Amino acid sequence: MNEFKIFLTRVLSICLITAIPCTILLALYFVTAPRIAEYHEIKLKKSVLDIFNIPYHTEEKQFFSLKLKKVDKKDVRNVFKKSITVETITGQYNGQTEEGKKVKELFMYYKDEKLQGIGFIATRLGYGFNKAADISLFICVSPDLETVKGIEVLDHAETPGLGGRMTEDKFKKQFVGKKLKPKISIVRGKERVGSNEVHAITGASYTSKGIENIINEAMEIFWQRMEADKR
């Protein structure tokens, strides 16, 4: 009985002591949660706008002879709301296990009542060098559904300096204007590339291969769905 008493007092004391910081934590969460959510929202919207080449307002600040670009958050939101319509589709296609559950969002860009491009997010597990982490790509195609308008890496956990270089503009800019049908391929060591070939990242063959596979598989599913919609 005595042992049980000691045990009980210990558990109770742990609970009491941790209750104090936990209340602080809860309070802090309410303060910071909107700001964190805002950061993610702005990041996504900004990359969408960047890909479609829609201008938005940026401020440049001079800071110790250093140029800092600051994004006007309100303007980003306004421009996003004006020019892009977001369609949410609950996936029912094929009934595939994990893909089906996620809600898919299509970002359509209309300019002068005309469709300019469609973009969507493709998130895959285990395609990069780091098999236990997601790679999340924003893929955007023009209305003929074949030509790439741009690609943005939203989230990754690759080695910085090797696979992490896929976030560099030099790699991403290559994709613009490439044909996705029948499939895009990332090649190494070629001087000239064809209309559906892209230079790989040096020293990161796993990552390059992974990006290639993600794009091809995501496009397959995307085309299937678009055809299903037409009918």
Place this chain on the structure above:
Amino acid sequence: MNVLARYIRQISKFFLRDNYIVSAAAGLGFCSALAVTNKIENSLTMGMGVVFVTCVSFCLVYPFKKLIIASGTHHKVTLLMIIVSVFVTVFNLIAQAIIPRIAFNIQAYIDLITTNCIVLAVISEGLTFEFWDAQKKILKACLGYSIALIFLSLMREPLGFGTLMNFQILPERFPVVVLMITPVGGFFALALWRFMLRPLFVKTGVVYQESLQKEEPADVEVPAKTETSGFKISRKLIIIIAVGVLLIISLVTNIKAFSSLNDQFIILLPIFLSALFFDGIVLSKLLGICPLLNKSRQIDAAWKMGLAVVIVVTLSTSLNWIVYNKVLIGASNYISEISPVPIRLEKIFYLTVFIVTIATFVQILGVLLRRFAMHVYEQMGQFLELITVNCIVLASSTFTIPPGMSFMATTVTAFGFGLHWLMVCVWLAVLRRQRLFVPVNSWDEDSVAILLLGIMAAIFTGIGTINIF
């Protein structure tokens, strides 16, 4: 001039003597020190985090010092870790709100301040002192840690990226050593710093030059030990592991007949292989180094600790997955239906819950072992107690569960991490036993071990870039 020299001497004495990273032999706090230092901004954030978390949680713990000292070691560690984990989450939220870009880069490692050995060591040591004395000691240790981090990144960032605080300092044409910013570079940079500072330490007496005569009796003792108990077990296990690997490979090659099973293998096998070899917890994520350095002095201890780690990591991670996905997310779904403001419990309390689960699990495992297998407990018991503090156990939960991996993937990854730790630990122990070059004292021995780890990491990174599949 004289005054300046004295100042420099005083400052460097203050920071470098008893510095946990650079000059201490124990190898505490290496994990995060190596992992985040590829950019200066990361190491600044990390240093600030450690200082903040340690000071604030010590302030909270100090009034209850009698109660904490009275409860045994295991309870003390658990209690301290729970409190520390809450403050780590506080810091994490603040960092995410103020400097989101950096915070998301190193978020995984900010979480792991919880199991940072320095924090726990300093707090539990400080409980025996007066409040302000202890606070001074804590500040000294944490600032020393931050300074060591900045030193490391001062070497790694210019060499790796060619930048410093994101300014280009080296010309574009300058050949950049990519190795320095990969995890491999961390080991090399630390070993390099330690060897560069060694003459200074010898001069100031931080590192003692032990006489060579003392080493000889130890040399004679050690081989006798290994032959009696350690080596037989290890040989058997090596054979079992090799047979297992062969079996897996043959299964994979032959299993294509069963398509559903094959699908599972196609997903899970790369995850397992990369957790085991290419993206392992020690050589690529740079965690669990403190117990690795200390337990790899003897091969026998390495095997036992490794086995304990494998068991605890696998089971506690799968338990954590259940707790996180069923209890936490379920509860927060329930709450969000009732309350007007949105609360996601899994974003606030995940660290605390993981820690509580791990501590409870280890406790229960200890009790069970004591009751049913006293023999095993006598061999492994001391290691079990240590494991709660081990970064690997928490890391294999925080790396895999919050991103939303499936149950099988999580368990397989954790199992791979555990096996990887065992492999590296035994390998390092064997390498150290060979005595390729005779270290003079324990400080040198640790530096040599870090260098060996760096070479191992380089080998594995090299293998990982070969495209097998």
